[in-house]
Amino acid sequence: MATREEEIIRRYFEAFNKHDLDGVIACFHPEPVVVDSDGRRHEGVDAVRRLYRFQFSLAADGRCDLRSLVGHDGRGIAESLFHGTLERDGTVIQALGAEVFEFADERIKEIRDHHRILN
Numbered sequence: 001m002a003t004r005e006e007e008i009i010r011r012y013f014e015a016f017n018k019h020d021l022d023g024v025i026a027c028f029h030p031e032p033v034v035v036d037s038d039g040r041r042h043e044g045v046d047a048v049r050r051l052y053r054f055q056f057s058l059a060a061d062g063r064c065d066l067r068s069l070v071g072h073d074g075r076g077i078a079e080s081l082f083h084g085t086l087e088r089d090g091t092v093i094q095a096l097g098a099e100v101f102e103f104a105d106e107r108i109k110e111i112r113d114h115h116r117i118l119n
Contacts, residue, residue, distance in 0.1 A: 005071025005103055009078050012108060017063040019056045025049055029107040037097065037113045059084030059093070076101035082115055094118040 002010070008027060015023030025045065034042045034051055042051045056062070062084030069078035082095040097115030101108055 003072045004106060005074070005076040005101070006069055008103065008106070008108060009069050009071055009076050009101060010066070013064055013066050013078070013080070016052075019060075019062075021049065021052055021056065024052050027108050029104050029109040032108065033110040035110070035112040037095075037115045057087065059086055061085050071101065071103075074103045076103070080115075092119070 012024065012027040015027065025048065028045070028048060030045065032043075032045060032048045034048050036042065036051065042048050062082065064080040064082045067079045067081060070076060077098055077100050079096075079098045082097075083093065085092050095115040095117050097113065099114065100112040102110040
């Protein structure tokens with residue numbers, strides 16, 4: 001049986017893969033933090049919304065295939081393979097990595113992204 005944290009992570013990935021910005025934001029705590037794969041911190045709903053809006057604009061077909069996940073006691077980790085075609089020049093990219101999650105009030109409080117480009 002999946003934990004509550006695992007259910008939230010799955011819901012987050014489903015919204016991300018649909019490029020459902022409102023669905024992604026709904027998974028987050030009202031005071032979210034995302035640390036992107038370059039180490040930049042995006043704090044607050046507006047900053048996190050801008051980040052995902054930008055990411056979705058880079059690759060209209062971009063998606064993350066969830067490979068594994070575990071979550072309990074207010075923390076979680078998921079490994080995924082991102083793949084998509086860059087809008088600007090048609091380059092196909094893949095990135096493999098993990099996202100580390102912290103939860104508060106049954107929502108994502110923080111994500112630390114550790115994806116690395118494969119090609």
